[in-house]
Amino acid sequence: MTKTKLVYITRKTHFNAAHRLYNPLFTxxxxxxxxxxxxxxxxxxxxxxLFVTIKGIADTQTxxxxxxxxxxxVMQEYVVDxxxxxxxNEDVDFMKGKMASIENLVAEIxxxxxxxxxxxxxHCIKLCETDNQFVEYYGE
Amino acid sequence: MTKTKLVYITRKTHFNAAHRLYNPLFTxxxxxxxxxxxxxxxxxxxxxxLFVTIKGIADTQTxxxxxxxxxxxVMQEYVVDxxxxxxxNEDVDFMKGKMASIENLVAEIxxxxxxxxxxxxxHCIKLCETDNQFVEYYGE
Amino acid sequence: MTKTKLVYITRKTHFNAAHRLYNPLFTxxxxxxxxxxxxxxxxxxxxxxLFVTIKGIADTQTxxxxxxxxxxxVMQEYVVDxxxxxxxNEDVDFMKGKMASIENLVAEIxxxxxxxxxxxxxHCIKLCETDNQFVEYYGE
Amino acid sequence: MTKTKLVYITRKTHFNAAHRLYNPLFTxxxxxxxxxxxxxxxxxxxxxxLFVTIKGIADTQTxxxxxxxxxxxVMQEYVVDxxxxxxxNEDVDFMKGKMASIENLVAEIxxxxxxxxxxxxxHCIKLCETDNQFVEYYGE
Amino acid sequence: MTKTKLVYITRKTHFNAAHRLYNPLFTxxxxxxxxxxxxxxxxxxxxxxLFVTIKGIADTQTxxxxxxxxxxxVMQEYVVDxxxxxxxNEDVDFMKGKMASIENLVAEIxxxxxxxxxxxxxHCIKLCETDNQFVEYYGE
Amino acid sequence: MTKTKLVYITRKTHFNAAHRLYNPLFTxxxxxxxxxxxxxxxxxxxxxxLFVTIKGIADTQTxxxxxxxxxxxVMQEYVVDxxxxxxxNEDVDFMKGKMASIENLVAEIxxxxxxxxxxxxxHCIKLCETDNQFVEYYGE
Numbered sequence: 001m002t003k004t005k006l007v008y009i010t011r012k013t014h015f016n017a018a019h020r021l022y023n024p025l026f027t028x029x030x031x032x033x034x035x036x037x038x039x040x041x042x043x044x045x046x047x048x049x050l051f052v053t054i055k056g057i058a059d060t061q062t063x064x065x066x067x068x069x070x071x072x073x074v075m076q077e078y079v080v081d082x083x084x085x086x087x088x089n090e091d092v093d094f095m096k097g098k099m100a101s102i103e104n105l106v107a108e109i110x111x112x113x114x115x116x117x118x119x120x121x122x123h124c125i126k127l128c129e130t131d132n133q134f135v136e137y138y139g140e
Numbered sequence: 141m142t143k144t145k146l147v148y149i150t151r152k153t154h155f156n157a158a159h160r161l162y163n164p165l166f167t168x169x170x171x172x173x174x175x176x177x178x179x180x181x182x183x184x185x186x187x188x189x190l191f192v193t194i195k196g197i198a199d200t201q202t203x204x205x206x207x208x209x210x211x212x213x214v215m216q217e218y219v220v221d222x223x224x225x226x227x228x229n230e231d232v233d234f235m236k237g238k239m240a241s242i243e244n245l246v247a248e249i250x251x252x253x254x255x256x257x258x259x260x261x262x263h264c265i266k267l268c269e270t271d272n273q274f275v276e277y278y279g280e
Numbered sequence: 281m282t283k284t285k286l287v288y289i290t291r292k293t294h295f296n297a298a299h300r301l302y303n304p305l306f307t308x309x310x311x312x313x314x315x316x317x318x319x320x321x322x323x324x325x326x327x328x329x330l331f332v333t334i335k336g337i338a339d340t341q342t343x344x345x346x347x348x349x350x351x352x353x354v355m356q357e358y359v360v361d362x363x364x365x366x367x368x369n370e371d372v373d374f375m376k377g378k379m380a381s382i383e384n385l386v387a388e389i390x391x392x393x394x395x396x397x398x399x400x401x402x403h404c405i406k407l408c409e410t411d412n413q414f415v416e417y418y419g420e
Numbered sequence: 421m422t423k424t425k426l427v428y429i430t431r432k433t434h435f436n437a438a439h440r441l442y443n444p445l446f447t448x449x450x451x452x453x454x455x456x457x458x459x460x461x462x463x464x465x466x467x468x469x470l471f472v473t474i475k476g477i478a479d480t481q482t483x484x485x486x487x488x489x490x491x492x493x494v495m496q497e498y499v500v501d502x503x504x505x506x507x508x509n510e511d512v513d514f515m516k517g518k519m520a521s522i523e524n525l526v527a528e529i530x531x532x533x534x535x536x537x538x539x540x541x542x543h544c545i546k547l548c549e550t551d552n553q554f555v556e557y558y559g560e
Numbered sequence: 561m562t563k564t565k566l567v568y569i570t571r572k573t574h575f576n577a578a579h580r581l582y583n584p585l586f587t588x589x590x591x592x593x594x595x596x597x598x599x600x601x602x603x604x605x606x607x608x609x610l611f612v613t614i615k616g617i618a619d620t621q622t623x624x625x626x627x628x629x630x631x632x633x634v635m636q637e638y639v640v641d642x643x644x645x646x647x648x649n650e651d652v653d654f655m656k657g658k659m660a661s662i663e664n665l666v667a668e669i670x671x672x673x674x675x676x677x678x679x680x681x682x683h684c685i686k687l688c689e690t691d692n693q694f695v696e697y698y699g700e
Numbered sequence: 701m702t703k704t705k706l707v708y709i710t711r712k713t714h715f716n717a718a719h720r721l722y723n724p725l726f727t728x729x730x731x732x733x734x735x736x737x738x739x740x741x742x743x744x745x746x747x748x749x750l751f752v753t754i755k756g757i758a759d760t761q762t763x764x765x766x767x768x769x770x771x772x773x774v775m776q777e778y779v780v781d782x783x784x785x786x787x788x789n790e791d792v793d794f795m796k797g798k799m800a801s802i803e804n805l806v807a808e809i810x811x812x813x814x815x816x817x818x819x820x821x822x823h824c825i826k827l828c829e830t831d832n833q834f835v836e837y838y839g840e
Binding site for chain 2: 563565566567568569570571572573613618621622623625627628629
Binding site for chain 4: 014016017018019037038040042043044045046047084085086087089090091130131
């Protein structure tokens with residue numbers, strides 16, 4: 001075959017964090033109306049699952065797109081260590097001044113990871129907040 | 141960054157329903173040949189999982205593509221209430237006169253939901269019949 | 281060690297079936313009150329997961345409590361073949377005249393399997409109707 | 421058969437909450453030593469899964485141990501409504517003055533539910549904090 | 561609607577196999593550096609999950625893109641029978657002389673299956689090695 | 701309440717290993733008859749999930765039965781490090797001379813862990829070989 005073997009490889013990790021949906025520009029009543037119980041002032045939390053997908057051509061010598069041990073280390077250092085057992089509204093530098101929604105979080109995680117993907121291309125980040133709700137982001 | 145934050149957000153729900161694969165234009169023998177045990181005249185059933193994906197840009201004030209509480213209500217009213225604890229062949233108006241296959245069902249669920257997606261764009265519907273079998277539909 | 285190596289070994293299988301909760305001694309209204317949407321006259325259905333646990337001492341020559349290929353065959357012949365793609369109320373001999381509840385079904389599955397467990401002892405049967413609901417039965 | 425059909429039936433639910441492990445009688449350093457990142461002062465959180473098991477004899481008329489719609493309502497009112505999207509340390513009356521560990525939480529959930537189980541007997545409560553960690557409590 | 565009902569249908573299967581990452585052109589030390597514990601000389605193994613997605617238009621008479629019983633048979637004969645309870649490095653003809661990575665394996669599984677897809681088009685193969693790691697291949 | 705708060709706490713881990721079922725006292729034909737494809741001479745493998753349950757009374761000061769970080773370390777050192785990415789028949793000291801069945805493996809894992817459980821009592825070890833098959837052992 002003359003195929004290039006363009007493969008998408010995904011590594012999963014997870015972190016446990018607290019957050020709330022709250023916009024300081026809104027009144028408390030407005031926050032309550034827009035975000036309901038997600039606005040609870042003492043926070044609530046989730047077990048987040050994070051899937052990072054790299055797109056690339058399998059190397060003929062190693063059979064691999066990239067060394068997943070490196071990806072695992074990058075994900076741990078630039079994402080999990082900053083989010084695990086933290087409060088997303090209070091403790092996370094790259095979320096300062098932003099709504100702590102999963103839509104914003106997934107885009108910021110992309111920004112954290114992209115400079116450190118040295119082989120292949122960052123293709124997709126999927127972030128699961130509960131079994132019933134998740135977001136995907138392709139860097140657009 | 142000048143990215144638009146185009147995010148794909150997915151909400152999952154489920155329903156339990158009965159169905160059978162049976163075409164009244166075929167003889168019973170033909171139905172048996174084409175559909176095997178799925179043609180069983182007294183029906184069989186499944187726990188269906190349904191994933192609805194909306195594509196859109198995260199709002200700067202709320203951090204959200206759309207209010208998922210609204211999506212949840214729409215999915216409940218236009219899909220789950222019509223399918224849960226029902227017989228797809230006998231009880232569901234939008235499946236009348238159609239083969240009760242998951243291929244047809246996923247396309248009809250799209251038609252039920254699309255008019256009610258008021259923010260963002262309906263991107264994909266995924267319908268899982270068993271742990272081993274599912275369909276995806278992008279409205280094409 | 282002088283332990284006997286008393287091990288509990290479990291094999292899982294699944295089947296897809298239709299049923300309804302309906303007692304012919306009740307009026308339709310009474311059935312509706314007691315069973316709600318589970319009484320739907322055209323049936324609904326589930327993907328059932330079935331776990332069968334055998335208790336026994338690991339054989340020193342084979343390292344096994346029993347040959348699980350035999351257990352798998354027994355489960356297929358006496359349970360799955362009778363329930364898969366069937367209507368529990370209409371098609372299943374050992375459920376005739378009984379309410380098609382999972383409480384009754386798990387006890388009848390015990391009765392079907394027990395005579396065919398030739399090595400070790402039948403310990404527990406677990407029957408899952410949905411991700412949110414399951415029963416366990418120990419033959420008492 | 422003369423068996424009594426003693427069945428164990430389990431209903432699952434879930435809630436998302438924040439907590440921290442922190443004993444006010446300890447210094448901050450001591451809390452850090454004993455609880456590590458679980459002591460983070462701005463809290464972290466989890467998606468908790470809760471399984472409640474009732475033990476009882478299947479009724480001959482209904483085929484059921486108890487009406488699970490009632491159990492679902494009881495679980496919602498006395499547990500989920502008090503914990504979902506809350507901070508276990510700050511917002512939950514029955515956890516006031518107690519360490520917010522899952523060991524304590526599962527025992528207090530038992531105390532909340534037991535008075536409201538009107539049919540069958542409360543047998544076990546299982547509380548899952550993450551995919552890797554859970555507790556079970558039998559009321560002893 | 562004038563939509564063509566272009567549906568993506570996926571069938572899952574699984575196999576249990578042993579492998580190691582080892583390139584005979586490298587020294588043992590080099591293999592150890594590049595592949596770590598995955599190079600263990602006596603092999604290690606996984607429960608692999610395999611998802612095969614076919615893209616096609618639902619037939620108006622049968623409501624189906626293709627007969628999934630045929631797809632199941634093709635997946636069993638050309639993939640599962642050759643990989644299940646085998647050693648990927650030693651026992652599998654189509655992996656001879658290739659690194660036993662999942663990136664290579666998913667591309668070779670594509671080559672095995674594609675000639676036997678008689679209805680619809682092979683769209684994607686997803687191969688999961690662990691809960692934390694999987695690859696996808698679209699035949700490019 | 702005067703309850704002692706006797707809680708069962710479970711920690712999960714996993715390892716990927718190769719094995720085969722083969723008794724050197726049997727001929728190859730006998731091994732083939734008794735163990736089928738599990739006897740494949742070049743081995744096969746699995747992703748094993750391991751659940752360790754400790755039974756004990758929640759400490760009033762910490763709210764915990766034991767420090768799960770210690771249990772995690774013990775499980776890693778005495779079990780996972782010896783089994784992960786290994787061949788159970790060839791590489792694992794405590795399985796030397798024993799059939800590499802999960803029934804034997806779960807009992808030997810008990811023997812490895814029990815001396816290192818310093819708080820609470822080792823109650824149960826559950827070892828899952830595939831999604832369809834697992835064993836439990838209570839030290840008897």
